[in-house]
Amino acid sequence: MFSKSRINESTGRSDNARAPEAGPAPTSTPVPRPSMEMGSNAGSASAPKPKPAASVLSADLQISGNMRTSGDVVIEGVVDGDIRAHLLTVGESATIRGEIVADDIVINGRVIGRVRGLKVRLTSTARVEGDIIHKTIAIESGAHFEGSVQRQDDPLAAGSQSSASSAQSAAPRPAAQAPQPAAAPQSRPQAPAESSRPAAPKAPMDAKPGQ
Numbered sequence: 001m002f003s004k005s006r007i008n009e010s011t012g013r014s015d016n017a018r019a020p021e022a023g024p025a026p027t028s029t030p031v032p033r034p035s036m037e038m039g040s041n042a043g044s045a046s047a048p049k050p051k052p053a054a055s056v057l058s059a060d061l062q063i064s065g066n067m068r069t070s071g072d073v074v075i076e077g078v079v080d081g082d083i084r085a086h087l088l089t090v091g092e093s094a095t096i097r098g099e100i101v102a103d104d105i106v107i108n109g110r111v112i113g114r115v116r117g118l119k120v121r122l123t124s125t126a127r128v129e130g131d132i133i134h135k136t137i138a139i140e141s142g143a144h145f146e147g148s149v150q151r152q153d154d155p156l157a158a159g160s161q162s163s164a165s166s167a168q169s170a171a172p173r174p175a176a177q178a179p180q181p182a183a184a185p186q187s188r189p190q191a192p193a194e195s196s197r198p199a200a201p202k203a204p205m206d207a208k209p210g211q
Helices: 004-018 035-044 155-169
Strands: 055-057 062-064 072-073 076-078 083-090 095-097 100-107 109-110 115-122 128-129 130-138 144-146 147-149
Touching: 062 109, 130 155
Parallel strands: 055 072, 062 076, 072 083, 076 095, 083 100, 095 109, 100 115, 109 128, 115 130, 128 144, 130 147
Antiparallel strands: none
C-alpha cells in the first residue's frame, strides 16, 4: 500500500517539472517624440516678419539734403531737399522745399515743389505750390493748391527719368578752350630812305666892273 505523503510528493515534483521556466520580462523601447524646440523654430521661420515702424521727423528737426528710404516716413519738421519713400505723410507743421516721390502721399502741411505718387491725398490743411503727377488723387475741401495736375499710369517711373536727365544736365561740362591769341601782323621791312642829293653848287657872282 502506498502512503498519502509519498503520493503528494510525487505529484508536486511532476507539477514543478512540467511548469515552464518564466523568462525575463520584455523591456519596452521608448518611442522618440518630436522635440518642441524644433517645432517652435520652424514656426518662427515661417512666420512673416512684422512691418517696421514709420520713421518720424519731429517738428524741431530741420534737414538740408535729400532723403531716400523704402519704408514709411512721417515728417513734422522742415526739409530742404528731395524725398523718396514708400508711404510719406506730411504733417500740419511740416514744410518741404523740394520734390517728393512715393507710392502713397498724404499732405497735411506745406510742400513747395513737384509731387509724384501713385496715390496722392491733399487734406483740408494742405498747402501745395507745384505740379502734381499722380495715378489717383483726392483733394479735400479747404486745401490750397497752386500748380497743374497731370495723370500718368506710372508717375514714379517718369520721376526717375526726369531725375536722371536733371542729373545729366547738372553734371559739369568741360570748359571751353580759351581762344588762341591772334597772330601779330608781320612788319614789313621799310624801304631804305633815299639819300639826300647833294645841293648843286651855286654859280659864282660876276665881279662888278671898275673895281
